[in-house]
Amino acid sequence: MNIVVLVKQVPDTESPRKLKSDDSTLDRAAADGVINELDEYAIEEALKIKEAHGGEVTVLTMGPAKATDSIRKALAMGADKAVHLVDDGLAGSDALQTSYAIQQALGRTGFDIVILGSESTDARTGVLAAMLSERLGVPQITLANKVEIDGSAIKAQRVTDYGYDRVEATLPAVVSVVEKINEPRYPSFKGIMAAKKKPVETLGLGDAGIDAAQVGLANAATEVVDFADAPARAQGQIVTDEGDGGAKIAEFLASKKFV
């Protein structure tokens, strides 16, 4: 089974994140880069599928040179090899362009199944799975919290507001996962030492057959027009319990339509 897992490096949610004032893109140099949290679940699921059905796990990352840290970590967890799509021409790409660039890279790696997180912690558009499956012309299974593979059939449970859907598709397919799907492993010490020796292929626009006119900030279909800092958190409201604390809580929740 040829399993490709999409891994995005994002700024650590623990550190302050900001957009650059000149071009309204994310200041990726300002914060420590980490693997997008949901992508760790995607990696784990990819490894589990490999362990159960055999095959190879390839990490595919589009991002600046610094993203190699995240690639190494994914390899340390147990992925076999990686493709790093890196080119100045890709900087500032929006979701539509990212899906195009990844589609082109997938054309080189081939795939039976593409696994990705259901959303990133930085941009949070949550659209990549849908865009990719459309471009690739393969079924999409999004928000999966359980995946089973049976021959060329893939069965999954999708999280919904009312519970879950059971869906089935044939491979090849694109699957996005939620954190309930598994518990990502820590990289073993041996895995960490081995990661250094695993192949990482670096692709530029030309190598991946990406049309430079279709990617990058200047050609994006969307534009960040304006942005503002999140308002500082206002001080909470203190209510003294005079025997009617319970009623006051219920009143508050009802006023906010929580109950």
Add this chain to the structure above:
Amino acid sequence: MIEWSDEDLMIRDAVRGWIDAEVRPNLDALESGELPPYDLLRSLYKTFGMDEMARSSFHAALAKEKSGEKGEKGERSGGGGAAMTMLPVIELCKVAPGLVSAMGVGLGLAAGTIMKRGTPEQKERWALPLLTMEKVGAWAITEPNSGSDAFGGMQATARKDGDEYVINGGKTFITNGPYADTIVFYCKLDDGRDPRDREILTFVLDRGMDGLEQTRPLRKMGLHSSPTGELFLSDVRAGADRLLASGEGGGKESARQNFVTERAGVAAMALGVIEECLKLSVEYAKTRELWGQRIGDFQLIQLKLAKMEVARLNVQNLVFRHIEMQRAGRPMTLAEASAMKLYAAQAASEVAQEAVQLFGGNGYMSEYRVEQLARDAKSFQIYAGTDEIQITHIARDLLSR
């Protein structure tokens, strides 16, 4: 070596993540003694594949020994090996130094002794399950009347009776004593000679042997995540299969080699405590405001921070030197290990005490964590040889040149 490599940092971060998720939430239970440390340590080993690594290097070493090749000195070290053992020690000591004592005694001392002096059968039977953390090991020398004068004052005895030995005596302050499955036990052969001249014998004992009592954990000042107890032996019968070879220089010499490993290890433990205290202190100095300014602006607070940083740099350099020596296959002399331990233990203790001071009343409260580290670090100055004993070893070496 001037800094950790990229792989080292990955190991560090992975272990740190595991500690945040698994150890920190359990700290209260560890500190109260309600939760013995062993399941956590096993989980650490399993999570990072250290159990498998220990098993395969054990089999490799044994195969080498059986084929007649003499094992290289410092087998466990190798390239990344030294950093791989140090980093978990450093990271664990930021939160619960006792976990490292519990781990180090089982692996380094109990299993270490069996690996140095055991037959292949003894190694397979007792050392392997200790090296993989499956079983808990203790290493028992200290007695109520013999601590610093460990061998001179030792009163535990073994008397030969047919093919067996009959062991009697008591041990105290034994790390893992209450829970140990396997105990490396030092005593003297009762052959009628003056006790000071008697030969030191080392036995491997199992939990549950007739006449062996392992007490509940003793109450102590700190290091609560490492259970410490007493052992009482009355007429415990041990076959010759439980006796470890005396080796060159006998039991005393092998115990001394253990002192080197143990003392060098204390430097890594000290580094963990120092790094954590420094980090917490800097944060506090930047956020605690008095008289309209942060306390970090007061020179007396700056002095504390600066001294902590000096200690951190010095101890880190000692740890790096130790790793480099292991890589180069150069053994450390007892005097050097003693110097390293003396400095590192005192530095950790002082830094932690100063951190308590810097935090003021909060420092005295458990919530702010530095008081625990201060109590824990004090133990570094006592076990593995007291400060005073380190000084005598360093001085004796200097004066004998």
